[in-house]
Amino acid sequence: MAKLKFGEVEENVVTREEFPLAKAQEVLKGETVAVIGYGVQGPGQSLNLRDNGINVIIGQRKDSPTWEKAIADGWVPGETLFEIEEAAEKATIIQYLLSDAAQIKVWPTIQKHLTPGKALYFSHGFGITYKEQTGIIPPADVDVILVAPKGSGTSLRRMFVQGRGLNSSYAIFQDATGKAKDRVIALGIAVGSGYLFETDFNREVSSDLTGERGSLMGAIQGLFAAQYDVLRAHGHTPSEAFNETVEELTQSLMPLVAENGMDWMYANCSTTAQRGALDWWKPFRDAIKPVVEKLYDSVVTGKEAARSIDLNSQADYRPKLEKELEELRNSEMWQAGKTVRTLRPENN
Incomplete structure (x- = not known):
C-alpha cells in the first residue's frame, strides 16, 4: 500500500502498479459477482468487470427498461442475466447497486441469500451508515465492503474504454472471512479504478452527500x-x-x-x-x-x-x-x- 502525503497528513492508497489486474483476477477466481441493479452504476461496473475477465452476472427486475438495456449490452437471460433473487442466490459477492430507496425495498430478498462467507458490496455508504433508518443490517458472517467510484457509471465506463481509470474510495465495514481487504481491492481494480483511497462508510456518505x-x-x-x-x-x-x-x-x-x-x-x-x-x-x-x-x-x-x-x-x-x-x-x-x-x- 502506497502513502500519499498532504503536508502533515498521510493517506493510504492502492495503485494498479502494486495491485495489477492479474492479481485482482487471481483473488476473484472462483467468485461469482452478481451486480444487482442496472441503473446508474450497474452498467459501467459490470461491463468493466466482464471485460476484465471476472465471472459476473446481472440481477434485475424482468421486463423492465433496464432489463432490456442489459440485453442490449450483451447480457443473456438465463445465462448471465437473472431476476434479482436468483442472481443473489447464485452469487458469492453481491454488488448492491440499486438506488438507496430501492435497496431498502429489496433488502429482505437480498438478506436471505447472504449465507456465510459471501460478500456484500456497496458503492455508497448510505444503507449501512443510516441502517437504523434503512433497516439494512447484514449478518455477522459476511464481508461488507465498499468501492465508490468518484463519478457516474457512465464516466467509469467511458474512461475504461479509453484505457484510463476513475479514482475510487474503498472501505471495509465488516471482515468476516479474513479476505475482505483482498476482495475489495480486487473489485476496485477490476471495475476500472485509477487508484483507490481508503475511507469508511460514514466518511464516504458524508462527503458524497455534501x-x-x-x-x-x-x-x-x-x-x-x-x-x-x-x-x-x-x-x-x-x-x-x-x-x-x-x-x-x-x-x-x-x-x-x-x-x-x-x-x-x-x-x-x-x-x-x-x-x-x-x-x-x-x-x-x-x-x-x-x-x-x-x-x-x-x-x-x-x-x-x-x-x-x-x-x-x-x-x-x-x-x-x-x-x-x-x-x-x-x-x-x-x-x-x-x-x-x-x-x-x-x-x-
Missing part, C-alpha cells in the same frame, strides 16, 4: 443560474450568457484544472482574468461557506437521509422527479445550452 448537493451538482447549478440570470437581466443575449457562464467553464477551463490544478488554469488565462479571479474567490468562499456548513450538518445529523428516504420511497416519486427535471430542462439557460452544443465543431 459533494452532490454542493460543488458537484446543487451549488454549481445555483451558481450557473445566478450568473446567467444577472447577465440576462442586464441585456446580454442567451448565447452570450450561456457561453460566459457554462460553455467556457466546461469546455475550456475545467479541462485545464483537471490537467494540472487551479493555479495552472489561472496561469493560462489573461492577466485581467487572473486578477479578477484572485480578487473575487475569497468573497465567494466567505459567502458560500456558511451554506456548506449548514449542508454538512444536515448530512451528518441524518436529516438529508430522512428526506431522501421519505421522498424517494413515495409511490409518485418518479412523476414528481420528472416534473422537477423538466422545469430544469426547459429553463432558458439549458435550452440555450442545447442550442449552443449543436454548434460545437464536433457536432457539425
Whole structure:
C-alpha cells in the first residue's frame, strides 16, 4: 500500500502498479459477482468487470427498461442475466447497486441469500451508515465492503474504454472471512479504478452527500443560474450568457484544472482574468461557506437521509422527479445550452 502525503497528513492508497489486474483476477477466481441493479452504476461496473475477465452476472427486475438495456449490452437471460433473487442466490459477492430507496425495498430478498462467507458490496455508504433508518443490517458472517467510484457509471465506463481509470474510495465495514481487504481491492481494480483511497462508510456518505448537493451538482447549478440570470437581466443575449457562464467553464477551463490544478488554469488565462479571479474567490468562499456548513450538518445529523428516504420511497416519486427535471430542462439557460452544443465543431 502506497502513502500519499498532504503536508502533515498521510493517506493510504492502492495503485494498479502494486495491485495489477492479474492479481485482482487471481483473488476473484472462483467468485461469482452478481451486480444487482442496472441503473446508474450497474452498467459501467459490470461491463468493466466482464471485460476484465471476472465471472459476473446481472440481477434485475424482468421486463423492465433496464432489463432490456442489459440485453442490449450483451447480457443473456438465463445465462448471465437473472431476476434479482436468483442472481443473489447464485452469487458469492453481491454488488448492491440499486438506488438507496430501492435497496431498502429489496433488502429482505437480498438478506436471505447472504449465507456465510459471501460478500456484500456497496458503492455508497448510505444503507449501512443510516441502517437504523434503512433497516439494512447484514449478518455477522459476511464481508461488507465498499468501492465508490468518484463519478457516474457512465464516466467509469467511458474512461475504461479509453484505457484510463476513475479514482475510487474503498472501505471495509465488516471482515468476516479474513479476505475482505483482498476482495475489495480486487473489485476496485477490476471495475476500472485509477487508484483507490481508503475511507469508511460514514466518511464516504458524508462527503458524497455534501459533494452532490454542493460543488458537484446543487451549488454549481445555483451558481450557473445566478450568473446567467444577472447577465440576462442586464441585456446580454442567451448565447452570450450561456457561453460566459457554462460553455467556457466546461469546455475550456475545467479541462485545464483537471490537467494540472487551479493555479495552472489561472496561469493560462489573461492577466485581467487572473486578477479578477484572485480578487473575487475569497468573497465567494466567505459567502458560500456558511451554506456548506449548514449542508454538512444536515448530512451528518441524518436529516438529508430522512428526506431522501421519505421522498424517494413515495409511490409518485418518479412523476414528481420528472416534473422537477423538466422545469430544469426547459429553463432558458439549458435550452440555450442545447442550442449552443449543436454548434460545437464536433457536432457539425
